[in-house]
Amino acid sequence: MDEKSDFEPRILGFLCNWCSYAGADLAGVSRFQYPPNVRIIRVMCSSRVDPMYIVKALTDGIDGVLVAGCHPGDCHYIEGNYRARRRMVALDQILERYGLKDRVFLEWVSASEGKRFAEVITHVTEEIKKLGPNPHKKKWEI
Amino acid sequence: MATYKIQEKELQSVFENLLKKNIVEGIMVQKKGEHGIFPVLITDPDLLEGITPSAPLFSFNRAVLLQNNGCRKLAVVVNPCEARAINELKKLNQIDMDNLIVISGDCLGTFDPKDVQMDSTSPENIAEKKSELRTACTVCEHFTPPEVDIAIYGIGVDGGLVLSTDREELLEGLSLTPGEPSANRDAEIKKILDEHLAAKEKMVSGISETLSTTDGTIELFKHCIRCDNCRDVCPICYCKVCYFQTPLGDLKTDDMVNQASIKGLLRIPPDILFYHLTRNIHVAPGCVECGACEEACPRDIPLLPVWKALASDVQSIFDYIAGMEKEVPLPLVQFKEDEFED
């Protein structure tokens, strides 16, 4: 088997407390199947994620990062996810130059979308599998 | 907007007026001494003699000294990139503009005083040294003043300078002759800009190639010693306590042992790429591309090309140019509901 098909990515998921984490919970109690590759960190809002957390994870060698929050218009704090979206757009611009952009995902998952949560995780895991391991995992020089 | 024709020598009377009328307590400007030309802060109008307000020198971005300015009123005579940093800091709530009068003029590029001995600021003397210009200036896109209290135009002005302000109270008591730049000012600006844009494009395509591979990125930053100078001289990196000064970001020996034992090995100093990417994401929306970071780097890391690429990538996607206007809000504190939807 080649390295890629063997490869089980490690993915970090920042889920907002009010929507996406509840969506994950629903996926769990509904027993929807999804890949076990995502380690979840619960945050109060998608806008709580300073892009530097993502950068830290990537430079430490994580294979992918998912940020998930309430759908636009549904943020518990009214506008947090709109702010998160702009920050992620800015981060994308930077990571694109460093060839890391495709490893970062922003998705909207509501508390009632257990099925969608499972689909998002499946999709993200598949995409990262296609990319292969984060090259920074093996490189220790910077 | 009032505009006046003025000679370089007369600028001194403008500053003298500000001091004598107690509009400001001090003026930040440059002055020639026995050992060269230096940035100074002058409070005594008698010591204005010998100032060289348009000497094309840049040793650091002076906006960094104005962060958290207090209640003492100052006028500062700065380059456009410094004026933009001041405007940006105003929007970041790090400068109280009520206590600051910003004066900035057209800039045909500056020299690092450590590379060039500036004996005279005559145009001939400057033209002679042109090949020594700071790299940032050869790729500068905003070399005319942004929104400031008093702008000074030299490009496309026949004989002397044009002073432009909408705060006429600052000039009260002076008898200035109205005047305007000539009609070909815009064409002359465009000519310089085109040259700089071509140079920038070359710079950005070079760095894009380097950054596009992991090995290229490593090569670029590998000699960094995490002295943090590039952060400290950057006017836009303003946090009072940086993450890299906190226990999590400033690892002591024992922390390093802990970190090392995760993978069995830790590169020291740690977190070089993490540090640079963090500065990239925090500063790119407001970077004024002044080049101060690169010049402060003791390890000659080519930071400017990275910023030229990232600042335009990030600012252009939000249709923003750092520090050009005082009131246009920062891109990351506003949003539209129907944007970036895919």
Ligand code: SF4
């Ligand atoms: S970067 Fe631009 S504004 Fe700043 S000193 Fe150079 S030419 Fe002048």
Ligand code: SF4
């Ligand atoms: S990052 Fe460098 S070029 Fe950009 S504002 Fe800071 S010091 Fe100037």
Ligand code: SF4
């Ligand atoms: S100034 Fe140079 S050596 Fe110091 S932290 Fe910045 S890039 Fe590294």
